[in-house]
Structures are given as structure tokens and as C-alpha cells.
Amino acid sequence: MGPKKGVAKRLRVVLDTNILVSALLFTGSASNLVPFWREGRIVLLVSKKIIQEYLRVLSYPKFSLTDLEIQIFFHEEILPFVEVVKIVKF
Template sequence: MRVVIDTNILVSGLFWQGTPGSILELWHKKKFDLLISPEILNEYVRVAEELNRKFPAVQIKPLLNLITLNAHFVEPGKRPIPLCDDPNDEIFLAVAIAGRARYIITGDKALLRVKKYPGGQVTSAKQFISEIT
């Protein structure tokens, strides 16, 4: 199963665990394939590094290295994505569509309003866990 994880879920899982942390653990246990693009990876790194300045005890490099080595890089399509209100969310939809991801996992209300895209659905971390466990 292919999945795209929004930055808010990744960072929440890295810094605060909880349900987003469970998502990262499921990926680490190879329960799904993580799809990213260079742009998504750059956003993961940028946001994690910003938070790491506030919470220096959290070790971010091991997870970011795992993602770089083990996630599947997808070249997003060049077509416009008319599904979302927020242009910052377009990359997640473009990668999900191009990579044929079954899910986008997010906590972003604007992205959650999309609900479905060609070939998959946008879901919360809690809903994703309830569907796959």
C-alpha cells in the first residue's frame, strides 16, 4: 500500500509521538510504502529543523535519513491540481496521484476537506490506523 504523509503528521510523530508517532512506526515496520518528492522531503527537513531549534533534545536526523534512504521518490505530474484550496497542499496531492497512493495522511483541515482524489483518499492519522489495523 502506498501512502503520502503530510508534514504536520511527520513532525508531530517525530516530536510528540501519539497517533502520528504510530503512523511512523507502521512505516518503519514496512506496513506501507511512503511516497515523497524532493519538494516534500525539503519541507520535512525545513519544518523539522525549525522545531528542533526549540526542542534540541529530539533527534531528527535518524528519521530524516531513514526517509531519504527508504521512501519512494515520485516525480509529481505537471498538471494543475484543482482539488485543494491551499496551494501548499498541491504537492501532496500531485505526488499521491502520480504515485498512485491509496492514502494521504494529514491533520490539515483544508486538505482533509478534499476527502478523495483519483485513486485514493485523504484521511486523518486516527482514521488511517483504524482502517489498517
């Protein structure tokens, strides 16, 4: 069974942590990706391990974000736009 007629199939992507952080925290070519997931043109795929990685990297001192800022940022800028997937071992 394929996609329904009239429904555009959205691209599902996994973003490297450095790309995601650069897209959200800095201006530059990576930041051009942000409208794609905010407008629903792409779906960000994450696993529990990827979420942990995003949170770990956002806590680096060079970003000067408090734990509260990281949580708010994560819940407003990342979580609403992701699909959590389970990693299956082969």
C-alpha cells in the first residue's frame, strides 16, 4: 500500500548532532534546514541514544546554556518536530 493520493510523502532524516546544533544555534548553511522541519517538510528521526547525544552536546560549556535553557530549548525546538524510532539490531 503506497502513500495516499494528494498526500505528499515527507522525507525522514537523521541529522548528525553537529549539523542539528549548528542549525539551531548559529546562522549559516545548516540553519537553512530549520524551516524544513518546523514546516513539516521533513521529519527528524531520533532514537533514545540520539536524544542523549543531542542533550550531551548542548551541555558543552562552549554553548553557555544552563540546564534549564537546554531543557526548554530541547522541548520547544527539537521534540515537537521529531519521530522517535527504536533501533533494531540485525
